[in-house]
Structure formats: C-alpha cells, structure tokens
Amino acid sequence: MTAAQAATRAGIAALLAFALLAAGATTALLLLAPTVPASLRSADDPLTVPVSYQDFADPRPVELTFTRAPDISVVARASGVVTAYSCRSGAALESGGSPLSIDGAPLLALATSTPLWRDLAIGDSGDDVRALQRELVRLGAPLVADGTLGAGSIQAIERRLEKASGRAEQLSTVPLARLLWLPGPSVVAASCEVSLGGRVDGAVPIAVVAGSVASASIVAVPSGMLDGERRLVVDDAVLVPTPEGRIDSEQELHAFASTPSARTALATEGGSTVPGQYVLAAPVRVGIVPPSALAGADGGTACVLTDGGPVRVHVVDSELGRSSVEFPSGSEPALVAADPPADLDCA
Template sequence: MAFRRRSPGTARRRIPGRVSLLVAVGAATLSVGLSIGVAIAPASTPADIARATGTGTVPVSSQQFPDGRQLSLAVAPGAQRTLAFPREGRVTAMTCVAGGELASGSSAVSVNDEALILLATGQPLWRDLSVGDKGPDVSALQAELARLGHDIVVDGTLGRGSLSAVRVLAKGLGHQSAEWQTVPADLFVWLPAPAVTAVSCDAQVGDQVTVGDPLATLTRAVASASVQGIPAEAVPGERVIAVDDATIPVDANGAVVAEESLRILADTPSYRSALGGGQGQAHGQGQQDAGGQDGAVTVSVEFRLAEPVATLVVPPAALYAIERDDACILSGGTPHAVRLIGSQLGKTFVQLAAPATVTRVDLGVRGAPACR
C-alpha cells in the first residue's frame, strides 16, 4: 500500500467546530451518566443479610424469655388504714412526717419518753408474752425478729432467745433498761407491712393520747386487684406482676389473691399515685377511673413469667411448616419440631419439642422434610 506524504506547506485538515462541540457534549454526557450510574447502582448485600435470606447455616443462641407485657391492673381500693397508739400518755417525741416511710424495727414516736417500736407482725401482738407462751402471735413475733436479722428459731414458743432478741431490739432504740421478763405488748405499734408510707401524721409532741388514738394515716388498703386484657397467646406458666420495685404473684386468671401481696401492692408509689388526693407522688403510671376514689383505679404493670423459659433464638428465615404455635427448623439437614414462644426485633424465640442439641440452623428450607 502506498502512503501519500503531506507536503510541508499543506495545511492540516481542521475538524468542523460543530463536530468538536458534539464530541465535547457527548464526553460530558458520558461522564455524567457514569456518575449517575455509580450513584444509583444497588450496593452489595451485607454478608449477614445475604446469609439470613439465602442458604447456608447460621448459629443460634440460647436466651431466657420472660414473656413480659405491659398491661393494666384494675385495683379496687379498700378501707383507709391507720396506725394506733398502743398505750396512753403524752407524746414526747415524733419523727413521723407526711409522705415519709415507716419501717418495721424502727421508732417514730415516744410516749412518756419511751420509744414505741414499729413492728410488722403477721398477727398484731395483743397480750404480754412470757417465756413458755405459745401461739400464732408468738410465731409472728419470731418471724419478724428473724427477718430483722436476729438469730432465733421460729417455733411458736417464746424462749429465752426470743426474749433476748426483743431486748436487743428495744435497747437499740433507746430502751437501755430493757430487762423485762415479759414482752410488753403496749410497747409495739403494729404495721401491716415491713415498710409503709404515712399519708399524714395524726399526733404531735405535747398531745395527750389514749389507747387506740390515731398515730398516722396510711395509704388505703387494696380490696382486690386483677390484670386486664391478658392475651390468649401468653406463654403458659406461673405469672407475676412487677409494680415499681415490687414483684407480686398472681393466679392463673391474673388476680392478686394473697393478703400479703395486697398489702405490698397498697404501699407501691404507683398505687398511691393512682389514688391521688396527695396519697403519694405521681410516677406517671397510675390513672384514676371516672368512678373516683371509691371506684377502681388502674395501674400499669409488667405481666411476666415467674420463671423465664429457656429458648433458642433463630432468624425467621429458618422456620418452615408454620401452623399456629408450631413450626419446624432444619439443623444440618435434620428437621426438628419447635414451639413458637415469641419474637422481638427480627428474632424468633422457640422451644424444641424434643430434647436435642442445636447450635446452628439451616436457611435453605425449601423442600425440607417434615418435622412431625
């Protein structure tokens, strides 16, 4: 092939201006297009998500599941509770304050310069007790002394050890000459619970009081209480409610039935808040019904299992053949029947229908064999 050499004087052929402009515009368009393409192209799926939605296996973990639910507790208030003076005389000291706590084993008032002892016994002390006396009042005294840390046996018979424990308790509250041979019943102010809150203090220093006069007014008692709206899918098992710092057992229908439990509920801040009328500082959990203080009030509680159940935590993609609360999982190609317990934030809590060791589950469950 022959090549024609351009003579030195020959002018180089110029590309028309319009063509140059089109080339420039095309290059710019291509650049912008590439940029947009990079911007809108889908990012690669993270490895964890790809695994959870595709095939392969993922590890499972064990977790205690309490099946906790925020529900409403309907509470029917009972009678107003008061503390009464057990002896007559003149009030010589008073540390009770409205809204303050009155605790068993302490003192909040003195009569004739003797400190009266607050004591939460299952049965009020109604008689002086001597060594050898027996009965439920003795057992109640011993049980509370033991709860307060005294080393005694709760056997329902007042022995030297029980009498000594009463003396130690009294001396700790200022009774330096407490060498009684009997337990004086009029030394003790009965409390309905180990710690109660005074709505008001009904005596002051200088008052002359008699037996039975009011010392302090407490929060109203609780006549009855029951959880409302228990869901049908709640995990079976013994249940409790959590109210503030108290954990209270309920029966199969969600009712608080034990007298001690009702007393504990009566002294929770949430119940006091629900009652209103200055009977406790608001905690934002109690609400009073339109029926007023004589009607039921509602308190927000956590309704949960008394003992959490052990579960396996699996991704939803690992479940198949789901029928109501039953499902299957696959582990190393082996099917296992499970019961669905609950779910939370993309995790499913299950229990194995039969004992087995499962540490990983398969995600490719299409066409997996039946598990039951």
C-alpha cells in the same frame, strides 16, 4: 562451584521454601475452614448461620387492678409529750422501727397478725404472744414462737428499743405503752395525727395508715401466650396468681402490697392500678435465627433447614431482625441455612 551454580542453588532453595510455606498455609486453611453439613450444601453452596440459644419466659406487660382495705388508725397507749416523731404522709412506717417517742421513751412499732392489747409478763401465753414472737423472729431474733413469753422475747424488744434510744433499756415485762401495733410489716401513712411537742393521752391515734390490698387481679389477661403456668412480676416480687390472673392468698397479697409500685399507688388518692409482667413459671428454650432462615411460615410455625434436614419449628417471638423459635424437644442444631428455598417441605 561457580558463581552461576551457587546462584541457581540459592534460587531453587528459595522456591522450595516458598512452596513449603504455601503448602503449610493451605493445610492450615483446610484444617481451620468450617465444615458445612452435607444437608446444608447445594449446587450453589448456600450460606449457613449459627444458632444461639436462650431461655424465653414469654413476658407480657399487664396492668393489675386492686381494691383497698379500710384505713387503720395506729394508736399509742402511752401518755405524755411527743418528744420525737418521724411520721410523714405518704411515707412508710416499718415494723421494728420507732416513729414516735413520748417523754423521751421510744415506742417500738411491731406488725402482728393479732393486735397487741395487753401488758405481757414471763409465762403469759396466747395467740397475741405467738404473733409477737413470730414478728420478732421475722426481724431476726433467735426465738422459738411457742406462744409462751420468755426472757428471750423481752431481751429482743430491749435491743430494738436500745437501738432507737441509744441508751440501755431494762424491762421485766412487755409494757403495751412501749409498743405501737401496725397492721403490716410496711404500711403507708395516709395522715399523721400528732405533732412534735404535743400531748397524747394514751388512746390517741398518732397516724392513719392506708388500708392494704384486699384483692388484686390482671385487668386483661393477654391472648396468644405460650402454654404453661404463669407468674406475675411486680418490681422485684414474683407472685403466684390463679389461672385467671387473680391474686387470692393473703401471703401473695402482702407481697404485692409491699412492692414500691403498690405502695406508691396506695399512697396516691385514686390510684388503683400497677404495671407488671406476666411470665412463664418455667421458661422455654429457644433458638435465635434471622427471619430469612424461616421458610413456609404458617400459623405460628415455619421450616428451617438443619444438618439433619428440614425441621418444623414454633415461632415464639420476632423483633429487631431476629426470630425466636422453639425446636422439637431435645433438638438444638448448631447451624441453619440462612436463606433456604421458599418451598422447603417440612412434612
């Protein structure tokens, strides 16, 4: 083989290799190129955009107004010298804690639906016993609230007092002098009535707590909301209001009063409103598209062009260059035309 022939063969081989590489690249591009649905193609091959989906609760900012119940005195039924006192105006008094010690003995604060009014011995029964047991259960004691005092209830109180005093407690009964009744699990001290080193005589208020919430409602229910049952969100509490935006049940009022925002308002003279969010109980599924994808917007609806043809959607929200739309039930197209014809017909 001559040098010229060798050079020719090498050139042909190089050309073949290049042709094969080019063919492979073309095949790869064809395989990787996105397929544009037929109904989205036109003579000008309009651009399409992907549709992302998310749950939408239609949040509406609201103000809640509330009325207060009367203030309540917290009374110590023990006599002696105040040796520890952690009350502070505007701060919370918590059920299960011990804000006060008299003659070195801590008193246990407990919130019960029925005020505590007597010493209790094993075998005693009544509404006050059941209320005491329920609160101990809420605080984590492994009891059954059957309304009859047993050794387990006494032991649960002993453990709470031991945690406060740091020493062993030996109780054979539940003495009223070792307890402080609170009207709620977490109440705000409006004022503190005794001082460290002072004396109490067994019937002295040691604090006055701000009255809790008697009623609450939305100041103005927003208009133009999506249809559906609603919830009120205040801080981390999710409340169930009436259709008119009121909070009526005792349980919901207590949950509202326990939020940081409500507690701050309760501790503030003249404070009677709290911010919240009014949201759908069951969020709706919405697609996110650019505003340019909407054609023929009319009365909260518009048309989009999908692979299946024009579709009428409900526009639920628009902000920052994106629109949230609700497609017909069960429909979640992956692509829509980025800029459909202005006269697109969804009829």
